[in-house]
Structures are given as structure tokens and as C-alpha cells.
Amino acid sequence: MITTDSAEDLVGFYVNGVWEKHRGHGTVPITNPATGTVVAEVCYASGADVDRAVRTAHEAFLKWRDVPVVDRVQVLYRFKALMEEHAGEVASILTRENGKTAEDAKMEVRRGIQMVEVACGMPTLMMGDSLNDVAREIDCKTLRQPIGVCVGITPFNFPAMVPMWMYPFAIASGNTFVLKPSEKVPLTPTRIIDLLGQAGLPPGVLNLIHGGKETVDALLHHPLVRAVSFVGSTPVAKYIYSTSAAQGKRVQALGGAKNHLVVMPDADMPKTVEAIIGSAFGAAGERCLAGSVLVPVGEAAGPLLDLLAKRTEAMVVGDGSQAGIEMGPLVTSDHCKRVAGYIEKGVAEGATPLVDGRRQKSASGGFFLGPTIFDHVTPDMTIAKEEIFGPVLSVIRVETLDDAIKLVNRSPFGNATSIFTSNGKAAREYSSRIEVGMVGINVGVAAPMAFFPFAGWKNSFFGDLHAHGKDAVAFYTEQKVIMSRWF
Numbered sequence: 001m002i003t004t005d006s007a008e009d010l011v012g013f014y015v016n017g018v019w020e021k022h023r024g025h026g027t028v029p030i031t032n033p034a035t036g037t038v039v040a041e042v043c044y045a046s047g048a049d050v051d052r053a054v055r056t057a058h059e060a061f062l063k064w065r066d067v068p069v070v071d072r073v074q075v076l077y078r079f080k081a082l083m084e085e086h087a088g089e090v091a092s093i094l095t096r097e098n099g100k101t102a103e104d105a106k107m108e109v110r111r112g113i114q115m116v117e118v119a120c121g122m123p124t125l126m127m128g129d130s131l132n133d134v135a136r137e138i139d140c141k142t143l144r145q146p147i148g149v150c151v152g153i154t155p156f157n158f159p160a161m162v163p164m165w166m167y168p169f170a171i172a173s174g175n176t177f178v179l180k181p182s183e184k185v186p187l188t189p190t191r192i193i194d195l196l197g198q199a200g201l202p203p204g205v206l207n208l209i210h211g212g213k214e215t216v217d218a219l220l221h222h223p224l225v226r227a228v229s230f231v232g233s234t235p236v237a238k239y240i241y242s243t244s245a246a247q248g249k250r251v252q253a254l255g256g257a258k259n260h261l262v263v264m265p266d267a268d269m270p271k272t273v274e275a276i277i278g279s280a281f282g283a284a285g286e287r288c289l290a291g292s293v294l295v296p297v298g299e300a301a302g303p304l305l306d307l308l309a310k311r312t313e314a315m316v317v318g319d320g321s322q323a324g325i326e327m328g329p330l331v332t333s334d335h336c337k338r339v340a341g342y343i344e345k346g347v348a349e350g351a352t353p354l355v356d357g358r359r360q361k362s363a364s365g366g367f368f369l370g371p372t373i374f375d376h377v378t379p380d381m382t383i384a385k386e387e388i389f390g391p392v393l394s395v396i397r398v399e400t401l402d403d404a405i406k407l408v409n410r411s412p413f414g415n416a417t418s419i420f421t422s423n424g425k426a427a428r429e430y431s432s433r434i435e436v437g438m439v440g441i442n443v444g445v446a447a448p449m450a451f452f453p454f455a456g457w458k459n460s461f462f463g464d465l466h467a468h469g470k471d472a473v474a475f476y477t478e479q480k481v482i483m484s485r486w487f
């Protein structure tokens, strides 16, 4: 198990309940974004490794599906207890490889644990319906049965929580699972899966492999894989959706985002500013729910931007493992350069930098960029249209609520949005007319709640059944109707 900053550490696979490490198919370095130093290397899975993991999961499925659901969830109860015990340790591993602050990391682990808590309700959640005497002396009932080997492919920004949107629900409902987390942040899922093994999960029920496109392709094309859950960027989500669906696999693919925060003149400005800071710059803007475009309506712009610029200038940026840090680094050097490139593009296209994050330099060698706000952005500018996935907030001023709704609805993305107002009618109108999957009212981040479903609309989601909540139970089970008559 990797717990040190030694570059000799190799992050391997977990197949059939055994940890394996081999360099055969290549390795990729994992860096601590706060220092830029290599903390470990991750092994990439070959086609043969993928085949072995899927076949192992399939073998395990033939037994696991027959374990009574009340016994299956006992493993999850023990897992939840172990996660509670090791939450601090998991959060610190997460900060080390992802860069988010200790507070953010703890909150992410908490949300992951909530997924396990909800999945523990599977005996109730997967109940079917029944009706006697649908015809004379004929009874009818529905069953929910597991579907087989399910796959999870997850992004770098929530290495603990996003995989837990998937496998607790999948395995509690009797499936087996192969997880392929982001190759940038494999240490966190490695530690968590180790805890799941300690909780007594039978070998093969959950398998962990690593890799990039080649590994993913081998999973998508494997005939024993029945369902694919994906979370990541929109181009990859589209690819995963079309490739999996073309092979008859069940698929849910959650994609990227460009989230708008609308502020009415009657909003409580100090509280709204705090919510915007958390939304736009929390986790360095590397959240699919991050506010990316601020839309002040009418007179809201003046007081809002004054307060927001002052508060943003005062933000404390640094190594997320240290106390008092409000924003950590970006995940990799490449990503940091990409986000800085968007700032340059914003300047070049004529937006007005109100706060310029490029001024924030780091002595530590980490991938730091301060929070940036652009004013007078127009809807046709690149920074208004594309997902930046960093701490950059673009301000588009509009005159009326109607203008705001039209602006937001023109976006090809539809993941999340928020409105800030003290007027219930405006909030009601906005939440009803807006073509977005998750809406916050005076809430900067409409965070995923384990007991509710989670996904965006339009180019932010490809599929039908959303992540977690009751949708996860439907996604990971197949319904069967049984009609019976006894002579």
C-alpha cells in the first residue's frame, strides 16, 4: 500500500482480491500538484489484463448474485465503518495527488461515505411490485435482478466520491465491478478499495485496473461487460456512450459543464459573494458543478462585482494540505498551462480582467494559478463558451431575468446553474424554465446527494438513468415480470 512520497512506489491492480504490480505494459508518473514532485507511478493495464479482470468479475458474479442482498450489504456496513475510521487518511492521500484543500478532500470523502450508506438500503431499494389476481387466480410480480459485470471509468477531480457513485450501488444489487479510475489520481481509489477488501468483499466482486484510452477501449469492447458508467469530459463521454451503446451495453456517461450563476439585484450580496467564491474557485474550479459564468442582472453588477473582486483578491492560495488555504493548485502542469492559455485568450478577445490569477506565483514548484475574474465578457468569446475547468470566472452582464434565461439556455451544456435572489417568483420561474439538470437557489453548488439522482442535460449527459439515488438501482438491475397460476 502506498503511503509515502517515495518515487519507487508503484500503483498496481486489484484483481480477484489480490494486489498485483507489474511494469509490463508501461507506467505513468503521479505528481503532487502542490510541489510538482513525483510521488508514485501507476501501472497501465494491457488488453490481457483487462480480459483477466473482466473474466474474474464474471466468475465472481455467478456466485455473488446468489448471495442474499441482506448479506451483501453487511460488507458495505463494515466498509462504511472502515471508511469512517480512515476518512482523514484517505482525505490526505486525495489532497496529495489531486491538490484540493484538506477541507474539500474531507467533504468529498464524506459524500462518498453517504453513497455507501444509501446503497446499504438495497434490500428495500431493489424491491419489485406485485399484484394478485391480475386475472382470475393469476398473480403478477416484478423482480429486479443484477445484470453482470459493470464497469466504471472516472475522472481526476473526485477520485474518492465519483467511483462511489457507482460500485456501492452495483455490488449491493448483486453485480460485480471493474473500476478504471483516472490515471492522474489512482492512489485514493487504491486505498479505498483496499478498505473494501478488508471489509470482507469476496475476491473478484470488485476489481481495479489502471490505464488510458487503450485500457478503456478493451473494457468497452469486452463481450462480458454488460454496463458502463462514465464520468469525465464531454468528448470522451460522447465516445463512451456511442461505443458502448453500439455494442448493446447499458451506458450512462456524464460529461463536462459550463455552469452559469445568475444574480438578481435583490440578492443578499455578502452571502451571494461567499457562495460564488465557493462555486467558482472551490477545488480550483475543477468541479463539474463549478460556477464558470457569472450573470448579474440589471443593477446587480455594481455592488456584486465590487465585493466579489475584493474577496477574490484576498483569497489564500497554496498547498491544500496546509491549514487556512482556500484554494489549492491545479492537477497537473499541463492543465495549469491550459487554464492560463484561456486567460490569455480572454485578454486577446477583449474581456476586461478584474482579477488576474496569473499574478499568483508559486515558489514551491507546484501548479498554481490564482483566481481570475473577467468582466464585460460577451457570449461569443471562447471563455464564455468552452469548459475551462479552472479558477476562471467570466462575467456576462444582462438586463433582465428573461435575458439571463435565454443566455443560459443557449449553452450546449446543461449540467448545473444557480440563481441568487430574495424573490420566490423569480427563483420559481428560473428553475422551471432553465434547461439544466441541477439547479441551485441561493446555493452556489447543487452538490450530489446520495439519495437523489445526479446528472446534467444536453451535452453534459448521455444516457437515460442518472447517477446514484434510485436511478442507480434501476441502472444496475434488470426488471423481470413473473406471472403465476397454481392448479
Ligand code: NAD
Residues within 6 Å of the ligand: 153, 154, 155, 156, 157, 158, 162, 180, 181, 182, 183, 211, 212, 213, 216, 217, 231, 232, 233, 234, 236, 237, 239, 254, 255, 256, 257, 287, 288, 387, 389, 415, 455, 456, 460
Ligand atoms: P477525461 O474525460 O479526460 O477522463 C475521464 C476518464 O476517461 C479517465 O479515466 C480517463 O483515463 C478516460 N479517458 C480519457 N481520454 C479518453 C479517451 N480518449 N478514450 C477513452 N477514455 C479516455 O476527464 P478528466 O479530465 O479526468 O475530468 C474532468 C472532466 O470531467 C471535466 O470535463 C468535468 O466537467 C467532468 N466531470 C463531470 C462530472 C459530471 O457529473 N458531469 C463530474 C466530474 C467531472
